[in-house]
Amino acid sequence: MSAVQLFAQGRQFVHPGLSHKKSDIDRMRAMVNAQIDPWYGSFVRLSNDNNAKFTYSVRGNASITTIRPSGDNTYSAISSDARAAYLNALMWVLTDDVRHAQKAVEIFNAWKNVTCFEAGGTESLNVGRVGWLLVEAAELIKHTYDGWAPSDMQQFKDMLVHPGYSNTHVPANIVSEGTFYWRAYMGDPGRHGNQDLFGWRLVMSMGVFLDNEIMYDRALRYFSNQTSRPDDLNYAGGPPRTSATPTATNEYFNTYTLYSRDNTTADYGYNGVLPYFIWENGQCQESSRDQDHAILGLGLIAAIAEIAWNQGDDVYSSYDNRILKGYEWALRYNVSMSYSFPDQPGPWEPRVETGEFIQRRDRSGRWYSLKPNPYYESDFTRFSRGNFRSDKRPVYEIALAHYGVRVGLDEQSMLWTSRALEISNNEVGYESSGWSLDHSGWGGLTFHRNPWMAGDPVRFPAGNPVFEMPRVPCEIKAVDYDFFAGDGQYRTYFDRSAEDEGKVYRRDGVDITTGDHSFVVTSMETGEWLSYTFQVPVDGEYRLLVRHRTTGTGARLKAVIDNEQEMEASLPVKAEFGPTALGDLRLTKGAKVLRIYVAGEGNVSELSSVQLIQNPEAVKKMELAAVLNDKNHAVLSWSLENIIPSSVEIFRGVGDDFEKASAIASVSLDAVSYTDASVSGKVPGYHYWLVCNENDVQRVSETASVSWGAIFDDFKDTQQARWSVVNGTGSVDGGVLNIGYNSSGKAYVSRMGGYTLHAGNFPVLACKIETPPGTIIAVHNAVSSLLGGGNDAQNGVIGNSVVYYDLTKVGFTSSSATVMVPADDILTGSFFQLRLTSSDTATPSRLHWVRTFKSIEELNEYVISGISEIPDQFTLWYLQEGNMISFPSVNESVLITVYDSAGQRITTVRTENMSPEVYLPDPGIYIIHVAGVHFKQAIKVII
DSSP, X not given: OOOEEOSOSSOOOOSSOSSOOHHHHHHHHHHHHTTOTTHHHHHHHHHTSXXXXXXXXXXXXXXXXEEOSSSSSHHHHHHHHXXXXXXXXXXXXXXXXXXXXXXXXXHHHHTTTOOEEOOOTTHHHHHHHHHHHHHHHHHHHHTTOSOSOHHHHHHHHHHHHTTOOOSSOOOTTHHHHOOHHHHHTTOOTTSOHHHHHHHHHHHXXXXXXXXXXXXXXXXXXXXXXXXXXXTSOOOOXXXXXXXXXXXXXXXXXXXXXXXXXXXXXXXXXXXXXXXXXXXXXSOBTTXXXXXXXXXXXXXXXXXXXXXXXXXXXXXXXXXXXXXXXXXXXXXXXXXXXXXXXXXXXXXXXXXXXTTSSOOOBOTTSSEEEOSOOSEETTEEEEEOTTOOOTTTOOOHHHHHIIIIIXXXXXXXXXXXXXXXXXXXXXXXXXOOOOSTTSOOOOHHHHTOOOTTOOSBOEEOTTSSOEEOOOBSSEEEETTOOOBOSSXXXXXXXXXXXXXXXXXXXXXXXXXXXXXXXXXXXXXEOTTOEEEEEEEEOSBEEEEEEEEEEEOSSSXXXXXXXXXXXXXXXXXXXXXXXXXXXXXXXXXXXXXXXXEEEEOSSSOEEEEEEEEEEEOTTOOOEEEEEEEEXXXXXXXEEEEEESOOOSEEEEEEESSSOGGXXXXXXXXXXXXXXXXXOOOOTTSSEEEEEEEEEETTEEXXXXXXXXXXXXXXXXXXXXXXXXXXXXXXXXXEETTEEXXXXXXXXXXXXXXXXXXEEOTTTOOEEEEEEEOOXXXXXXXXXXXXXXXXXXXXXXXXXXXXXXXXXXXXXXXXXXXXXXXXXXXXXXXXXXXXEEEEEOSOTTSOEEEEEEEEESOHHHHHHHHHHOSSOOOSSOSSOOEEETXXXXXXXXXXXXXXXXXXXXXXXXXXXXXXXXXXXXXXXXXXXXXXXXXXXXXXXXXXXXX
């Protein structure tokens, strides 16, 4: 079965259109910004990969003209650069950080002058491994970034086919000057399938990138077992001529010597052809070589099928879903080796007599398969069986996204592929780059789809598809239902008629005609449906409308989103096109799929569009938070509700007056965070505002601020606790770190991630720690530097357990000098430790918290109140009349305790009255602690 092209005659390539279309990028961005896994978790992992950083050091340079697989470091350099180019291109399209795009272009320019990729026995493998990923990156950058100079881009293109492309003859000098295309254009007919496939994956990719239909078809037709185009060079002929008897044998395969090829059959087809790599039972041509190469080949095939799909060619379904058969065979054999299941309690051993294993000579003539090989080729000391996890072979998300979501096959059909992915995710995390440059990887980000995401959002403005995901608020033409490269019936639409009645705009089974100054879906019968993928940028309240013309009564439409939310409404009779609201709904941000069903007894005459708008009655909200990270950069995060901005800016000021602040950054509309790395410790702190422009209205958030020297460490959340015992034992129980001593009576408690102190902002460092009598406490910031200059050097103690240091009076003292904490700058370090020494090794100490404070008075307030903090604005409403304080909002029995600013208790009052009162003595500052059955609050009052 050959591939089927569903686009218009005379190919117009989809761009970007290799592994990722624009709509795929939109899906990734929408789900990352919504922080939905596996997209978000994969993205976080990607962003921490050194090769994905714009600070990556390019290894190539424009003086390189020859790439040598051995003999120098040019091959390792381009291998590293190719991976970095692809990952930076991904980061660019996901973050809009132009530095990533610039890094990718820097890499392209570093290799644009290459005129020779040295040949060798494995040139298809060598060029295919590095060239494909380089072209993947170039395809993304070419069609999303306008900073790649046209002259540089042309040099890069020319480099790929040097000394020049031809479909009629092979250049005479390609041995000394040939580059990527001329090392891959014949694949590798004399070796195992993966080495053939590496070259064809590259040729297909270059065909798309270079808009070369003959080149693209060369790879597609070879892979799908067709002959070469009449206007192109032939493929390798055959059959091969080999030795009559094996030249080497073992338990798993026989090896024959290849002498030549007879060339009596043109376009013979070798191991990289789909049915010659994956045999009819699902067994791979390399299953008798080893399992690593078998799974490698499956990943290469899936990559080729994905590129073809994105260009409208369905090879996934070829030979009765042969690709999936290959996955299931290989993974049943490998997964069952180490994991037991009720349906497969022990390792699966495929047998010849049942047809589960085929003994056969491969197309190169060099190998005859005898048994599946659990070892690595002829190395019978190392097992390859069971080595399937995605940290090496990240190839499962791509297959499951297609067969599970696009095609919608049942779970049993994908059982072993699903098990392989689940085991991999649990044991090694989401898919990453994998081994070398074999796979694109990161499938949880790039390929994963939710159950209803069978198709891709599309428009046909000039007869050719443009893949782009509509963004709410939006109006989607009814005829722009999701695209499916195969038969979309039951996947992106359901239509009861046998074929498209109008035969216009699109070529599938949906009835389309002209109307409403464009094209409309017509003759919609009960039970028919259409699907539309869209993205919601912010959480909020929305309204769904349809524009239609309905001439009969009884018509109803039902809208269902992600098979979760649904609404249904009757359609009024309309002789002319007009809108009807189906209802209001709340949507969370992310990519979603809407299905419109005809639900009533009457038919919908013509459906023109579907519209999603904001609910005009919704309340708009903005929330901004700011924290300092370990580098003392301000990390801002925000959320919007019912606000869809046209621009987003970050403002910053040293005070809390917005009018005196200035814009420091414009950020992507999809962004939900920003890191300000330009902060200065010379400034006590910063205030930030988020400014959104929506429909010409400027919306400003409340301020969020950061200041240096704040430490707020406790053990209420064990996942966030930053202190651990490094000399002794430690455990967290009830929000307290229990510290056990070693046999020498010592216990060291270290703060992970270093520290930052600022005596001008937070001059008091304190901790609450319960210790056995006689315990010595010392604070270290380095092995030989002690705060206060020695043991028990704290400036004060509150109660029996709170010790504090006045950072304006004591410094870190070593044998050579004392370093004071500055009041106008920050002091940072990587080492911060409490060292405890006790003669009572049987009684543990208990550390409750470690914090910095703005004053001794604030420390007293914190200790006395018994709550986490005393805010500047209080939620407990009170009235002040002279020295009398009353609480009108309190309607239960409470205990009121009054303290002075030094922490001395003045009075305690228990009252059963509503609106309780308390009288204060002379003018001063007081802390009033009000405790009821349902609340506890401390307030600060000035008389």
